[in-house]
Amino acid sequence: MAVPKKKTSKSKRDMRRAHDSLTPPGVSTCPQCNEPKQPHRVCPNCGFYKGKEILSGED
Template identity: 75%
Template sequence: MAVPKKKTSKSKRDMRRAHDSLSAPGISICPQCKEPKQPHRVCGSCGTYKGKDVTETEA
């Protein structure tokens, strides 16, 4: 079984973990209802995408 010969320094350990952090998703404003939504996705409140009604929502 492989065992490390030297202790991994805090710098090396933290550099390895630098890419593991999560980032918040981007938020844009829907042009029809002015509610926040994710870019390139159907608006959850009004159901439109690129100015067209895509889904039927409960009114």
């Protein structure tokens, strides 16, 4: 079984983990109701996508 010969320093350990952080999702505004929404998705507030009503209001 492979065992490390030397202790990994905090610097090397943290450099390896530098790319593990999470990025927040992108946010754009809906052109119909000006509410925040994720890009390329139907607006959860008004139900429009690309100027067309996808979800009806009686849900």
